Amino acid sequence: MTYKKLLAAAFLVWLGTYFPASAQILNDSTKAIYGSATTNVIYEADIFKGNLKPSRIDTSLTNLQNFRHWYYDTTLQQNLGNVGTASQPLFWRMPTKLGNRLGRNAFDPYVVNPYTLPYYDTKSPFTFLNYMQGSLGESIFRAKHTRNVTANWNVGIGYERVGTERQIGAFSNRNGMISHYGIQAFTHYFSKNERYRLMANFNQTSHEQIESGGIRPQVGDSVENLFDYTDEPVWLQKAATNEKRADFHATQWYKLLGAGLQLYHTVDVNSQNNDYSDQELPYDTEGNNRVLKFYPQTLRDSTRTYDDSYFKQLENTFGVMGSTKYFVYRAYAKRRDGSYKVTAEGGDYIDQPNGEDNWVYYLDQEKRTIADNFIGGDAQFRLKNDIYVTTDAEFQIGGGDYRLNAQARYKFLTLRQTRTSYSPSLLQRVFISNHFEWFRDFENTQATQTAASLEAGYKGHYLNAQLQYTNLQNYVYYQDSLQGGKTVWATPAQETSGINLVQASVRYKFNVKSFVLDNTVYYNKVSGPDVIRMPEWYVNSKAYVQGPLFKGAINVQTGVEMNWHSSYYAEGYMPVTQQFHLQNTFLVTRYPTLDLFLNTDIKTVNLFLKLSNLNTVTSAWEQGYFTTPYYPANPFSFIFGLQWNFYD
Structure with missing residues (x-):
């Protein structure tokens, strides 16, 4: 049986319905005027590199079924087991933003x-x-x-929605998460003579996550027995x-002396508001005592929690x-102004002169202002596309x-050396809530990184190898x-001893006629204090x-x-801070999932x-x-997805 017959058989089994081939064939006399070629x-980065030639949109099928390729960060992530949940990169990454960051x-x-x-x-x-x-x-x-x-002015709008149903918790079957x-x-x-150019965008998002805190194991439960999902x-x-x-982000360019001398200005206006609430704090009765669970403590209200964080910058x-x-x-020269404020609502009974109690609410808050100045620049010398x-x-x-940062590429090989010093985040320095409170004065983190990568392709073979120390x-x-x-976990700390990371990856892809095998292997090694987990x-x-x-x-990948x-x-x-933190009691294992x-x-x-x-x-x-x-990963799910392009 030929590979085309195998593909056809697989396609018909998946769809479960036979589509006559004649219904899928276009009339040779029908010519599409508009399409992916038009x-x-x-991207803005193309303009800064001096590349004014746009490229065609991507209509390929590769990785269409992969969740992370539907997100804006397509790297491997550690999440809470479901679509759209809180996540962090699975492998350590160096921050790219200097100065104050949330x-x-x-x-x-x-x-x-x-x-x-x-x-x-x-x-x-x-x-x-x-x-x-x-x-x-789960839906996107x-x-x-x-x-x-x-011909020289394009406008556009977009809308998106992500929804997920809760999979754990006896009360949460099919409830929104x-x-x-x-x-x-x-x-x-851009002007007709291309001396002036403007790129601008505005984005607004709202993201709500119903917090479960994860499965609460009962006495005698082992990790292997925690997969009853909605019954847990x-x-x-x-x-x-x-x-x-x-x-809001906008960049405008003006050519003074052609492409060789241009002025530009970028403006960014950002705001991010976060709030965390819990209207029923978890308590257990142990003997004659009522003991708080999950949270380390209550600092302002023993019955409920309302915490807020406000960040804005220009x-x-x-x-x-x-x-x-x-x-x-x-x-360039850069100026950043802004503010960061955290608030925590509390309440208590206040004794009155008449002997009665009165419930009084109050609001604690801390605020910091932002005033950063930077200078910087970059340059690239290039002989060809693969030598620079x-x-x-x-x-x-x-x-x-x-x-x-310095980087050199010669054909297949790229070498890079980076040295950076970056401040702790605003959250790591100042935070108040009903369950945590800290005011830290940390030193800057210094990172020195040496990296090499190799990328080559020949006929049906492709190799990409990366190594960084x-x-x-x-x-x-x-x-x-x-x-x-004293156990007060999920709070920030600084490790003064040196930490060394070795991170490597090798991707090898080859195809023989219609068959494709694409393998990627990642390796991570941490030496020194055990404060980075991968x-x-x-x-x-x-x-x-x-x-x-x-x-x-049609074209098919299966x-x-x-x-x-x-x-x-x-x-x-920890949902209160939306941060991942060290723990030393739960070993996360994984079998090969298919x-x-x-x-x-x-x-x-x-x-x-997709199954x-x-x-x-x-x-x-x-x-x-x-x-x-x-937080268990979702069990078996049948998933359907499509991307539909209209060119008129």
Whole structure:
């Protein structure tokens, strides 16, 4: 049997319905005037590199079935086991922002990055719809519409929604867990002589997560017995996190002497508000005492919690830049102003002169102002696309933050050296709530990193290997307990001893005719104080067949994807602060999980079908696995998704 017949058979089994081939074949006389070839995309970073040529939009099927490729941060993440939940990168990453930064990033993967938002150049109105729906209630919906008003002016709008049903907790069957909404507006304009150019976007999001605190184990329970999902008790019954963000970002350029000398200005206006509430704090009766559970303590109210965080900033960057065939440069000055405020609501009974008690509410708050100044720049010398040297630097004036970076590439090999000093986040320095309170004066963290990468392709083979060594000094983290035996976990601390990280990855992909095998292996090694947690090994492997069917009317990818990581003490999650923190009692293990998928396109529609976490229905002993201590990953789910492009 030929590979085309195999693909056709797999396709028909997945869909369960036979589509006559003749219905899928386009009439040879029908010519599409508009399509992916007339819809182009360009990014702000392209302009800074001197590249004014937009590229075609991506309509490929590869990774269509993978959740993380539907998010704005496509790296591997540690989350709470469900779509849209709080997460952090699975592997350590160096911060890229200097000076004051908020430090609440648990929902970053679901929020548009205004610096990397795509802008369009369309010959016709372009609309695309993204939709994903799982049998456990997980769903993602995105819609975007953009069009050229004139040949040199494009405008667009977007809308998105993420929803998830709760899978753990005896009371939570089919109840909503995640509710995310977002809107975007963006525009790209350049004058007819291309001396002036503007890129601007506005994004607003609202993200609500119903907090469970994870599974609450009962006496005698082992980790292997915590996979009853909706029958498992949880710690929190009436707790929720709400986050609202608004971002306006705009950059404009003006050519003084052609492309070689340009002035530019970037303005960013950002706000992020977070609140955490729990209307029923968890208590147990032990003997004659009423004992608080899950939280370390109550500082303001013994019955409920209402905490808020408010962050806003205005940043202006003024610079000069230019590009030639062999040289690109930029120099700038940056000013950042803003404020950070945390509040905690409390209540207590106050004795009155008449002997009666009166319940009085009060509000505690702490506020810090932001006033940062920076200078910086970057330059790139390039002989060809695969031979170049890049340098960039940024310094905080009147502060200790800085970044120095140099990178050289010669054909397949890239070498990079980075040295940075960055401040602890605002959250790590100042926080008050009903359960925590700290005022820290930490030293800057210093990071020195040496990295090398190799990327090459030949015929049906592709190799990408990366290796980096990082030395950290004065690293700030969230600990599992304070010194002296008093257990107050999830609070910030600083490690003054040096920490060394070795991180490596190798991706090898090859294809023989229609068969594709794509394997990626990650390796992480931490030496020194045990305050950074990553799995030592992580493996992602995909094997699939691909090719056209029905005389080229459609393309199909169908196969299996496997994920596995070695056991490690993954960080726990504290919803009050939205931070992951060290813990030393719960060993997170994982067996190889399998997903069976089918990706296909039918004209302008890309769609996929996926059997997720297939192990839980094919093996009696593999009931599930945990992504974060006491947060199990979703069990088996049948998932459907599509991406539909309209070009008129």
